[in-house]
Amino acid sequence: MAGEKGVVLLDLWVSPFGQRVRIALAEKGVDYEYKEQDLMNKSELLLKSNPVYKKIPVLLHDGKSICESLIIVQYIDEVWSNKAPLLPAEPLARANARFWADFIDKKVYECATRLWKLKGEEQEVAKKEFIEIFKLLEGELGDKTFFGGESFGFVDLALVPFVAWFYAYETCAKFSMEEECPKIVAWGKRCMERESVSKTLSDPTKVYEFVLFLKKRFGVE
Amino acid sequence: MEEEKREKGVILLDFWVSPFSQRLKIAMDEKNVEFECIEEDIPNNKSQLLLKSNPVYKKIPVLIHDGKPICESMVILRYIDEVWPHQAPLLPSDPYSRAIASFWADFIDKKVYDLGTKIWMRSGEVQETAKQELLAVMKTLEGELGEKEFFGGDVFGFVDITLVPFYAWFHAYEIFAKFSFEEECPKIVAWAKRCMQRDSVCKALPEPKKVYEYLLDLKATYNLY
Numbered sequence: 096m097a098g099e100k101g102v103v104l105l106d107l108w109v110s111p112f113g114q115r116v117r118i119a120l121a122e123k124g125v126d127y128e129y130k131e132q133d134l135m136n137k138s139e140l141l142l143k144s145n146p147v148y149k150k151i152p153v154l155l156h157d158g159k160s161i162c163e164s165l166i167i168v169q170y171i172d173e174v175w176s177n178k179a180p181l182l183p184a185e186p187l188a189r190a191n192a193r194f195w196a197d198f199i200d201k202k203v204y205e206c207a208t209r210l211w212k213l214k215g216e217e218q219e220v221a222k223k224e225f226i227e228i229f230k231l232l233e234g235e236l237g238d239k240t241f242f243g244g245e246s247f248g249f250v251d252l253a254l255v256p257f258v259a260w261f262y263a264y265e266t267c268a269k270f271s272m273e274e275e276c277p278k279i280v281a282w283g284k285r286c287m288e289r290e291s292v293s294k295t296l297s298d299p300t301k302v303y304e305f306v307l308f309l310k311k312r313f314g315v316e
Numbered sequence: 317m318e319e320e321k322r323e324k325g326v327i328l329l330d331f332w333v334s335p336f337s338q339r340l341k342i343a344m345d346e347k348n349v350e351f352e353c354i355e356e357d358i359p360n361n362k363s364q365l366l367l368k369s370n371p372v373y374k375k376i377p378v379l380i381h382d383g384k385p386i387c388e389s390m391v392i393l394r395y396i397d398e399v400w401p402h403q404a405p406l407l408p409s410d411p412y413s414r415a416i417a418s419f420w421a422d423f424i425d426k427k428v429y430d431l432g433t434k435i436w437m438r439s440g441e442v443q444e445t446a447k448q449e450l451l452a453v454m455k456t457l458e459g460e461l462g463e464k465e466f467f468g469g470d471v472f473g474f475v476d477i478t479l480v481p482f483y484a485w486f487h488a489y490e491i492f493a494k495f496s497f498e499e500e501c502p503k504i505v506a507w508a509k510r511c512m513q514r515d516s517v518c519k520a521l522p523e524p525k526k527v528y529e530y531l532l533d534l535k536a537t538y539n540l541y
Contacts, residue, residue: 147423147456156412159412161412161415161416161419162419163418163419163422166415166418166419166422167415169414169415169418170411170412170414170415173411173414174411186395186398186399187381187384187386187395189394189395189398190386190391190392190394190395191386193388193391193394194386194387194388194391197388197390197391198372231372
């Protein structure tokens with residue numbers, strides 16, 4: 096495989112997983128080429144670069160592919176280690192950051208998908224679970240500025256793209272994140288003051304339109 | 317709040333059959349780290365220490381190092397590698413190789429246990445599908461292993477440790493779903509046998525027969541036939 100020099104990101108505009116990578120690259124000031132992917136018609140490059148999952152995001156660095164958003168973010172942190180460290184230096188703090196990023200990865204997307212995909216009782220259950228997940232995260236955040244403390248880091252980056260989806264979730268399942276988890280909303284606003292985040296996150300209205308499109312596609316009314 | 321006395325040393329909250337726990341025993345043995353194993357009564361009688369140390373998931377394994385708990389076996393594995401880096405490094409040093417190792421360890425962690433659970437817990441169509449999917453996973457891993465001695469190359473490492481505890485479950489899966497790993501993925505079986513030549517691995521893994529009996533007991537308890 097010819098090693099094309101430079102950094103390429105295979106991604107989908109609305110993907111919170113792709114946005115984690117974009118935020119990391121922006122925090123580090125890394126130049127890269129963004130290639131929007133059509134997931135209904137996957138490119139040869141995507142299929143070749145991620146044969147196991149055939150999913151975005153995929154980072155191509157000098158022709159070599161790295162897959163899975165949190166793995167990509169850690170790779171970025173290690174390669175461009177001179178600027179904006181995303182993980183703390185100390186092993187216990189690193190373990191704590193990895194634990195919460197993994198928690199977010201295991202819980203948020205799957206529960207949120209049930210929020211907009213299901214109706215009635217099942218949707219109520221999903222909503223309750225969703226709020227519980229975020230209340231746990233509020234507990235971990237505490238009174239800190241960011242999950243990492245004073246510095247924006249790994250856990251913030253793992254979670255913040257979902258902030259753009261709050262409006263869609265609230266509208267589909269009829270609740271208010273501001274009411275249920277005000278500390279998370281406040282934290283989200285603090286993150287949005289960072290250029291890397293505000294330039295990356297999708298417009299909540301556009302996310303909602305995307306969710307409506309998905310609902311139609313899955314036959315959910 | 318009372319200042320808790322930080323007990324020095326390494327404690328592993330464990331359950332004998334857990335492949336997740338075994339990953340950590342293997343890692344610490346490879347690194348000559350002394351640790352105390354506390355067997356938990358899973359699932360019916362979890363200790364206060366476990367519930368306090370892992371309030372989010374209430375699961376084992378939990379590593380308690382100088383009184384501070386770390387949870388989730390893959391997070392703990394990386395912690396162990398970072399705190400005791402000099403002996404038997406588990407991850408390679410260059411970022412790309414580390415990313416590849418992380419990818420395959422994550423793949424194993426996402427797939428193997430859940431598919432295995434369907435194999436012993438379920439029957440009929442669901443079991444058959446799970447078996448096919450698990451074999452597909454193993455064949456993918458065979459492709460990644462290639463002709464190498466271990467997933468890490470010449471050196472036993474992160475990916476090997478993540479996968480090898482499931483070798484003790486092969487016998488049970490084979491009996492429940494009527495197939496043979498040796499026939500379907502001989503390279504994986506050969507790799508596992510190489511791993512079993514290491515003290516750390518053969519000490520940590522339970523006897524396959526005991527795993528099978530444990531699962532039979534579980535099926536009886538939960539009325540799964």
